[in-house]
Amino acid sequence: MDHITFLVAVVIVTALAFDFTNGFHDTANAMATSIATGALAPRTAVLISGVLNVVGAFLSTEVAKTISGGIVDDTLVSPGMIFAGLVGAILWNLLTWLVGLPSSSSHALFGGLIGAVWVGAGSHGVNFEKVVEKVLVPAVASPVVAGVAALLATYLAYRLTDRARKESVTKGFRIGQIASASLVSLAHGTNDAQKTMGVITLTLISAGALGHDAGPPLWVIASAGIAIGLGTYLGGWRIIRTMGKGLTEIQSPQGFAAETASTAVILTSAHLGFALSTTQVASGSILGAGLGRRLAEVRWGVAGRMAVAWLITLPAAALVGGLAASVVQSGGDLGTAVVALVGAALAAGIVVVSRRNPVHAHNVNDAHEVTIRTEPPAKVGTAA
């Protein structure tokens, strides 16, 4: 184990921390609509999702291989750059969670890595063609496809069940939602846990602890699966609220249509090797399902803010990643420690700010907005 230096150990811990934020950031993708329609109780939903994420992580290591070999040049990447990239991704994930925006964890990770490699090794370390082909094109195409599919399906579902008893229809689709949401969670586990496995494997390869074409060792698969599962179980309630309540008022036929569309897009594209963002697919589906029900209200302001968050996720994470990389590069182990401490302090700060107006399992469906400021006190004198 003489290859595992201080830096490599820090990178592995940071990667698992990112995986954890990935988990709670993305619980909403599978479960937001099920929670909003009452198909699943909030706590049950996150438990199912967490378990299926862990199961999914063990099932497939297909994507783990493509992340480490393509977007950035493996041979130029140092553990320091990976660390810097991860810090960028984690901070961006936490910031978007604070304001309840479902941005893509995958884009945050890619952005952080691209920024760090660019600063650390120069622009030739980044394979821009691959970035466009593997990241940007699917990012634009997948939510549109999912949205159109969910729109059509929702419209037809309402047309077909128009005359039937409303209670029977609602109940039937609620039960269907449990199956469709579980499938999204499983697919998510096979996709996203693998990104962290890919990153840890990339680190071990760059430190010389693994051969160049090695797959992830068992302990990497296990720890990545558990980290994402725990994160999912904790539940990113702020984002669940935005996706389940904020975009549109979801009914159970819409929830079923949206989740089916998400599963279909994720599975078909994973089959063809596109690394897409579950978050963007799920948001596209929910939007489509909102439009598919006649007279359903879509809050375009929320949709617009989400679209902006998508656009800036990659560059913002790249910026933080690049900044962290320059500190790590000039400061060595000391620089790494400084970046780790500053990163941890910022993360803690964000969590403290979120406490001012917490969203949790009990109040997630009560409102459709996520605010940061404290509500005005109901009674004078009780404000802290």
Place this chain on the structure above:
Amino acid sequence: MHLDWTALGQVAAASTGVTVAVVVVFALGVLGLAQLEGARDRQGRTFALGLTQAVLCFLACAAVVAYGIFLIVPQFH
């Protein structure tokens, strides 16, 4: 730069087709269920028809779910 438009088109067509098919079949199954619950007579035609429709539709959906799980788990291929 090489963009695989065929693959992209395939993803779009396949996922839209599957989504619409599954949701329509499931909706028909729910309709069958609604008929079941609405039927006054447990021996009547409406009840039998509703039951058959619901069972067939939900079986078809279960088959698609099974295929989805098959796709997710590489050990099955």
